[in-house]
Amino acid sequence: MAYKISNECIACGACAGECPVGAISEGDGKFEINPDLCIDCGSCAGVCPVGAPNPAE
Numbered sequence: 668m669a670y671k672i673s674n675e676c677i678a679c680g681a682c683a684g685e686c687p688v689g690a691i692s693e694g695d696g697k698f699e700i701n702p703d704l705c706i707d708c709g710s711c712a713g714v715c716p717v718g719a720p721n722p723a724e
Contacts, residue, residue, distance in 0.1 A: 669702035672697060672698050682712075691711060
């Protein structure tokens with residue numbers, strides 16, 4: 668199950684630099700996670716200052 672970035676994202680980019688597989692990119696006003704690349708490691712969630720990345724349902 669891939670992680671997903673919620674609307675709480677402040678587009679700081681901390682998560683993108685932490686992703687070991689490069690699944691995170693800047694989208695329209697917030698960052699996005701490519702579910703086909705995400706390995707569900709949670710690294711992005713650990714560095715996000717607002718807790719935007721969460722496991723997708």
